[in-house]
Amino acid sequence: MNEIKIFSPATVANVSCGFDVLGFCLDNVGDEMVIKKTTEKGVKITKIVGANLPFETQNNVAGVAALAILDAANADFGVEIEIYKNIKPGSGIGSSSASASGTVFAINELLGKPFNKQQLTLFGMKGEAVASGTEHADNVAPGIFGGFTLVKETTPLKVVQLPTPSELYATIIHPQIEIKTSEARAILPKDIPLSKAVKQWANVGSLVSALHTSDYDLIADSLNDLIVEPYRSQLIPHFDEVKAAMMNSGALGGGISGSGPSIFSLSKGKETADKVADAIREVYSKTDIEFDIHVSKINAQGIKIVKN
Amino acid sequence: MNEIKIFSPATVANVSCGFDVLGFCLDNVGDEMVIKKTTEKGVKITKIVGANLPFETQNNVAGVAALAILDAANADFGVEIEIYKNIKPGSGIGSSSASASGTVFAINELLGKPFNKQQLTLFGMKGEAVASGTEHADNVAPGIFGGFTLVKETTPLKVVQLPTPSELYATIIHPQIEIKTSEARAILPKDIPLSKAVKQWANVGSLVSALHTSDYDLIADSLNDLIVEPYRSQLIPHFDEVKAAMMNSGALGGGISGSGPSIFSLSKGKETADKVADAIREVYSKTDIEFDIHVSKINAQGIKIVKN
Structure with missing residues (x-):
């Protein structure tokens, strides 16, 4: 070759x-x-x-x-x-x-x-x-x-x-703004409360288990970020509205992709993932920020x- | 009935x-x-x-x-x-x-x-x-x-x-000392470094995955507590010696059971779990603390x- x-x-x-x-x-x-x-x-x-x-x-x-x-x-x-x-x-x-x-x-x-x-x-x-x-x-x-x-x-x-549950789809919006990785790092606290850390590793453990058992309800229950999202979401315009639109459209959960600015959600089935796409398109269409939306099966x- | x-x-x-x-x-x-x-x-x-x-x-x-x-x-x-x-x-x-x-x-x-x-x-x-x-x-x-x-x-x-991997055994030593749960709680910090928390939830995630796949090597890699053990182990006499004896005898890993004073380890197979028991018995036999040792399959x- x-x-x-x-x-x-x-x-x-x-x-x-x-x-x-x-x-x-x-x-x-x-x-x-x-x-x-x-x-x-x-x-x-x-x-x-x-x-x-x-x-x-x-x-x-x-x-x-x-x-x-x-x-x-x-x-x-x-x-x-x-x-x-x-x-x-x-x-x-x-x-x-x-x-x-x-x-x-x-x-x-x-x-x-x-x-x-x-x-x-x-x-x-x-x-x-x-x-x-x-x-x-x-x-x-x-x-x-x-x-x-x-x-x-x-x-x-x-x-x-x-493992990858077979019906899992992602919906992603990329608002075309710039977030410097250095800024996304700097906004995070050096220390976090032990009590929140415990909840976070409970969620990581249950998410990993849910991927092994294709338990979509448990995936939904586990997709909660108590540590990073409250800080970094401040850097992404309309984050809370987008997240609310995702959840109201039936997404299992979501959050910031990497250090942003993209926001991802996971859904069971393409139909729901498409609905989520429509809902977040509506949110960002009202702004003057350019954006891309992707709907994709997990590969x-x-x-x-x-x-x- | x-x-x-x-x-x-x-x-x-x-x-x-x-x-x-x-x-x-x-x-x-x-x-x-x-x-x-x-x-x-x-x-x-x-x-x-x-x-x-x-x-x-x-x-x-x-x-x-x-x-x-x-x-x-x-x-x-x-x-x-x-x-x-x-x-x-x-x-x-x-x-x-x-x-x-x-x-x-x-x-x-x-x-x-x-x-x-x-x-x-x-x-x-x-x-x-x-x-x-x-x-x-x-x-x-x-x-x-x-x-x-x-x-x-x-x-x-x-x-x-x-899930429970079928060859997993626990070896436990109970040193007969009293540790008050309130003391074991009080010794923990309220806040922990984010960097350590990330390592902890990586370990929780990989341990959960390893239990699903019966991957004993990954169980061993994952059994690390960076957050709690460094504090609470101070309350248990000879903790470090016991842990070293466990690891040297082939245990996958171990730590404090609950808030102590018992120390547990996990091993692949009863033979190794028994060896671990012998090794920790030797450590505590040299002390004047009474103790019990248990070897048990995971139930x-x-x-x-x-x-x-």
Whole structure:
């Protein structure tokens, strides 16, 4: 195989109660990438469509991720990378991670699949660090593993793959405003009440159990974030109205996607997810903020090969 | 049915990372209780063997639990209760809860099983409050449900039953010292660092997932309590030595049972659990503190009928 085209999906990190730990993968929102072997070693970004991103390998998420995996494999070839962005940078649904995880997935295929998913996640994290400043797996892992993931630890990396209930759909609104990750971090308290932390880990535990048993009622009961959402939601205009509209339309629950500004919800069945989309469209249509809305099945497979 | 004899097992609450949320049920350590219908309404404690506990119904955990369920059922009979304690009060393995949950389980049988396990847990909590001052389900739920339980909320009560990996054994040492629950509560900080809380809920999530998949390695990785153990372990003599002995003998992990003084560990297989018992016996044999050691399979069934 000398060339591969892949689809690298958007992902939702944090997932309400699962701050810094949980994530899931979308199905129909994502970038495409074409990666070609070259006889010359090294990594060249040859094409970027749909976003204004740096072409210099060392400054590009995909470039750095590619170097990490090629170096670890001691590869006797280089690559040229074409990036077709559909996920808007800064949307909070894993735009940079999609470039990083897509790259390492594709190159692993070109190499003959020497690396497992934990290893691919580590290479992807190197790329992700170019965009976010730190190596984290919150969005990389759901792309590589598919479905729901729990990043138990980052040093050493330990990703736990969780089951995906078959009728679970996400509805996401991306208000096109900018939230700096640094600001989203700074707004969080350093210390939190033990009593609230206990409730949060009760919710994380019951959400994980509910994913294993496809218990939609328990998923709904568990999607409560007592710690982070009260702070970060202040940075997102009309958050409370959107959340109320989601819940009133039958969503199981929702919250901030990553560090925002996107807001996600989970629903049982596409019909409800579509209703949720209509309701939140109505909220944001009354504002002068541009927005995108996505309705997607949860993607249990993760990154997909389009052509090889 | 006019009379029933039941076995009400000891339970371990908190389970390392799962402070105030997780619990599990032991198999071969527990009380026996005989409960007889009487034509006269009301509850009489007629016999208490093995512990010095109050006979007055209102001051007795079993008495109050019995009144709660009989009242809710609007029963046309009363009961006489005989309690044969094997679980030492103050041991930290659910002595009072065993009396409370055993009572409500037994009376539910005498009533023809009108109540489900959530309801029985609520009645049991009324009894538990006599001993601990607050209605909590940490030890009541594992007795009623069996196996591992997650108390997601207490108001309204929501207990999530978790699966029990078949080769899981507990080894427990009960050093016969007194730790006041009030002291064990007071030693905890009101606020905790968000960064540690995130690690704790990552561990809770991965432990719950590991119970669903019988992943013993992941159980081992998850049994870490960064929040409570560093404080409460100070109240238990030789805690660090016991824990080191457990881990060196092949235990998956362990920690404080309830608010102590008992220390529990979990192992894969009885052989390892027995080795752990030998190792901790050696630690405490060098002290002048009296102690009991228990090795038990995890009891997936919970309270059992001995005779009816």
